[in-house]
Amino acid sequence: MRIALIGGGPTAVCVMHSLLRSRSVLGSGEQLDVTVFDPSTDLWCGPNYAPDLSEALTNVHAADMSAQHWNEDHISDWLRKNQVAEPVGSTFVSRPMVGLYFRDAACEAANDMEHFRHVLSAVTSIRMEENQVHVETSAQSYSFDHAVMCLGTNTFADPYQLQGVPGAVVSPYPLSKTVLQTRATDRVAIVGTGLAAIDVVLALKSSGHQGPITMVSRGGLLPPVRRPRLEYQLRHFTVDAVERLAGLEQREPRRRDGPTRGHVQLRDMINLMWREFGEAGASRDARFRNCFPSASVWKGFGTNSIAWMTARSLSLWPSNPRHYIRRRVVPTGAG
Numbered sequence: 001m002r003i004a005l006i007g008g009g010p011t012a013v014c015v016m017h018s019l020l021r022s023r024s025v026l027g028s029g030e031q032l033d034v035t036v037f038d039p040s041t042d043l044w045c046g047p048n049y050a051p052d053l054s055e056a057l058t059n060v061h062a063a064d065m066s067a068q069h070w071n072e073d074h075i076s077d078w079l080r081k082n083q084v085a086e087p088v089g090s091t092f093v094s095r096p097m098v099g100l101y102f103r104d105a106a107c108e109a110a111n112d113m114e115h116f117r118h119v120l121s122a123v124t125s126i127r128m129e130e131n132q133v134h135v136e137t138s139a140q141s142y143s144f145d146h147a148v149m150c151l152g153t154n155t156f157a158d159p160y161q162l163q164g165v166p167g168a169v170v171s172p173y174p175l176s177k178t179v180l181q182t183r184a185t186d187r188v189a190i191v192g193t194g195l196a197a198i199d200v201v202l203a204l205k206s207s208g209h210q211g212p213i214t215m216v217s218r219g220g221l222l223p224p225v226r227r228p229r230l231e232y233q234l235r236h237f238t239v240d241a242v243e244r245l246a247g248l249e250q251r252e253p254r255r256r257d258g259p260t261r262g263h264v265q266l267r268d269m270i271n272l273m274w275r276e277f278g279e280a281g282a283s284r285d286a287r288f289r290n291c292f293p294s295a296s297v298w299k300g301f302g303t304n305s306i307a308w309m310t311a312r313s314l315s316l317w318p319s320n321p322r323h324y325i326r327r328r329v330v331p332t333g334a335g
């Protein structure tokens with residue numbers, strides 16, 4: 001089976017491990033032939049885990065950063081082997097360190113595949129033709145049975161069009177470069193008080209910055225980051241439930257008006273999600289208000305649109321390769 005991974009960041013690493021785990025789904029004798037397209041020099045790290053100051057910490061616990069979502073020991077063992085102090089469930093480690101982990105995890109997975117290659121180019125277009133996915137770079141065209149989008153969602157907004165303005169930094173990463181653009185006594189304004197803002201403050205502090213730092217935001221709130229780990233077992237919004245909906249597993253009779261085998265209707269996904277929220281004791285209204293605090297933002301949407309956005313924003317559904325490999329082209333989102 002020829003599979004293209006478009007983008008070679010952490011998502012691609014996780015997909016590679018999941019593909020190996022799911023060999024049995026592919027059928028006996030099926031060989032894994034994986035090609036990763038990525039033009040970046042920071043292959044496997046993406047921009048967020050690339051080499052940088054150690055002040056840039058992960059915002060989830062180390063164990064939750066495993067490339068094998070079913071096996072948190074995969075990252076914990078790596079951290080122990082690489083002598084990172086106390087690499088257990090509740091530790092937050094530096095993102096550059098996690099980048100090194102992703103790199104090693106990718107090599108491990110690539111070695112276990114029958115065929116693997118990396119194409120150091122950006123993908124410029126994808127098209128479906130005769131049951132094949134045709135992937136184009138500026139230099140060449142390739143054909144695959146499946147393609148998985150692992151492109152990430154990394155763009156820093158520039159609403160005030162500050163790009164190129166002396167003294168303005170639109171994208172704060174890598175932090176090591178950003179702090180070099182300031183002098184120790186400069187007055188620094190940070191627009192926004194989210195995770196990146198906190199990284200910048202910590203980076204300035206570590207560089208010995210002495211000038212005043214002012215953080216500006218509409219809400220005036222710092223993000224709810226590095227919370228205690230939530231132990232919650234999904235009961236309804238699960239991979240198995242979605243496979244049943246899609247008729248991929250024949251445990252329940254298929255509805256006459258149901259979707260074509262292998263497809264899932266959005267309406268059914270949303271219903272599953274509401275059942276999960278009900279099980280967890282969360283009301284729909286409370287959920288909306290939590291995700292969309294300004295009523296004017298969500299009043300214009302139907303409840304189903306909001307439910308869908310809520311599901312995406314909560315990243316409730318752990319990534320699972322069984323879905324990636326059963327479709328031709330699957331968009332995936334970042335966590």
Ligand SMILES: Cc1cc2nc3c(=O)[nH]c(=O)nc-3n(C[C@H](O)[C@H](O)[C@H](O)COP(=O)(O)OP(=O)(O)OC[C@H]3O[C@@H](n4cnc5c(N)ncnc54)[C@H](O)[C@@H]3O)c2cc1C
Pocket residue numbers: 006007008009010011012037038039040042043044045046047048049057058059060121122123124150151152153154195196333334335
């Ligand atoms: C500052 C910051 C901190 C974060 N911290 C955490 C954290 O601690 N924990 C966490 O779980 N999440 C965190 N995130 C979320 C983070 O986005 C994801 O964890 C992770 O980086 C997503 O990985 P990815 O592979 O999907 O995307 P990315 O890491 O963005 O990788 C995408 C890859 O696709 C490549 N690419 C893009 N376009 C093309 C193309 N046309 N052709 C070929 N290749 C292409 C890029 O070169 C890149 O290598 C953070 C995000 C930010 C911005």
